[in-house]
Amino acid sequence: MNRLGSSFAGALLLGVGLIAAAGCDPGRSQAAPPLPAKGAGGGLPIEAIPPGDLTPRRLRELAASGSEQVLRRLEEVWGRVSLQATGEMEALRQRILDIARTGSGRSEQGVLVFEKLCAKCHELRGKGRHVGPPLDQALGGDLGEIVTAIVNPNELVRREYFATGVLLDDGRFPQGILVSRDRHRVILRREEGVEESFPAFKVRQIIPAGVSYMPEGLLNDLKEDEIRGLLAYLVEAPQ
């Protein structure tokens, strides 16, 4: 959790800053008037685009062609799109794609890597936990998109998967994915699918970080054949 914790702290500041800039209460979902996204949106209001059409490519196009307002509207309807991959990330993405191309991976090895690094948050072929999205046919099996999602989890983040912190009256600040909140309680889900419920009267503030609950750098310590195996396992046809 350390890696996640430290990236969360930075992200949190960013998230709070953005929320302050947007002038809204972080805890409440806002109903803003529809805003047309011109250009890539084809003149349609963003909410008129069927969710299935909001592919990674379409989301990038919308964000690239849009104003601050379009980004904000996208965030309300879908989640956050931030097109600021660092040069380092782009280089890593290329390196991983090159590794994938220069040999074939063994999915029997990949499943071991998956169980170690991913299963605490993802389900795939019946294995793992439901914290992030299930990875059966993730991103249409597009290897480039899958590698991008792993190397740069914060590029495209659906709002239901934002890391969220809950500030409690005793000063504790547990973090996870917000499962639900109502008058009585706030529920967070963490790695391994562990859920924790906090009585509403103890909750001072709910703070969405605006970044993914998925940590960066997950592939950093893997050997080349482990990376190939993991990717082979992720794109393997369903059995």
Ligand code: HEC
């Ligand atoms: C701490 C939890 C966590 C871990 C560990 C984790 N992920 Fe994720 N992952 C998420 C969350 C949350 C999302 C959704 C938000 C996003 O796209 O970043 C996600 C998104 C993804 C996506 C995009 C899926 C889609 O449909 O958009 C892929 C692919 C992915 N993860 C692969 C992996 C792989 C491979 C590993 C292991 C190397 C891994 N993840 C480890 C939480 C996790």
